[in-house]
Amino acid sequence: MKIVDVCAFYTPTGGGVRTYIDRKLVALAARGHEIVVIAPGEDDREEQRGPRARVRWLRSPRFPLDRSYRYFADRAALHAVLDAEDADVVEVSSPWRSASMVADWRVRSGSRARLSLIAHADPLSAYAYRWFGNVASTQAIDRAFDWYWRHLRRLDAQFDHVVSASASLTERLREGGLRKVMTDPMGVEPGQFSPRLRDTDLRREMLALCGLGEDALLLIGVGRHAPEKRWDMVAQAAAIAGTHMPVGLLIIGGGARQRRVIDAIGDNPHVRLLDPVGDRAALARLMASADALIHGCEAETFCFVAAEAIASGLTVIAPDRGGAADLACANDGAVYRSGDAQDAAEAILAVAGSADVGPSGRRDRPIRTMDDHFDALLSLYATQHPQPRYQQGTGR
Secondary structure: EEEEOOOOOOOOOOOOOHHHHHHHHHHHHHOOOOOEEEEEEOOOOOEEOOOOOEEEEEEEOOOOOOOOOOOOOOHHHHHHHHHHHHOOOEEEOOHHHHHHHHHHHHHHHHOOOOEEEEEOOOHHHHHHHHHHOOOOOHHHHHHHHHHHHHHHHHHHHHHOOEEEHHHHHHHHHHOOOOOEEEEEEEEEEEOOOOOOHEEEEHHHHHHHHHHOOOOOOOEEEEEOHHHHHHHHHHHHHHHHHOOOOOOEEEOOOOOOOOOHHHHHHOOOOEEEEEOOOOOOHHHHHHOOOOOEEEEOOOOOOHHHHHHHHHHOOOOOEOOOOOOHHHHHOOOOOEEEEOOHHHHHHHHHHHHOOOOOOOOHOOOOOOOOEHHHHHHHHHHHHHHHHOOOOOOOOOOO
């Protein structure tokens, strides 16, 4: 098969989506398929990523709300690239403008390509629920944003599949009236994260950076400094828990919106911000050498970081909604009320007192890999919608 992924969230400075796409380019090509990723970029150019894998950058403007991203603005240019690629399956990784553009393309072109919407984003959780959750119920917010649910139902009618990365998101989408949703959880890079990478000397150094000794609890958080990640709340929760026992927190990530996080940390010497770690092997060592991972975002559709932490042998502390909560609940983690620093602090203290924290509690946990996800996705495409002009395993 030839698969084209129209991925509005793919960027060289990205996090989970970049990790996912980079692995996808390798995994699908290794299975004999041709994979092309179309992404918004600074200019029009093409990167060859292997014999059957390419990235086509389409010149696009910066996204005004987060300038580390760009967005597809030229419908005709995107349609021209899709015409030229002539794929069997076209995937779209954003429910917004690009999904509508691709749906329009199939109608205009008459292409028999199958369309698959991959749910990499949950905008209502990232924005509306977070903004208005203190004054209205989720059901009331959904009613107020019914225009968005109508938009999703239109996409559901236009696409052949809607692929959800977690059971909780699948449930919400089906409750919202979507009929073609199927769950295919994502996963971790195979062979990258392991509890065997734990380094006691590195743990000691990280705790020293937080001004603490080896008897303290070492929490790690990983993610960009965006409002929906709630790092200011996570820092506040660590400070509250720190009044009961020594707790150190390292937040690894970057972004322009650090001021709220810095203000929340204040003069607390036990919470430190570290620059993003681009070396995946180094990140795996850092993660395995911590005691637990804490996450603040309830808008994750899967949460790669939580899965990586579980693969590293860590306990996950997560908000009680979204993909991070699904992973924590399935792997003996702890959840707290989303956005509630006091409840998060109590979850930290509960984890600190559990037998799963520390070297004696470390164990290899069976965790789904990205390759498992890709195999299930390819099986869906091959069994439900076989394409006779292409043969699996031979490329084009």
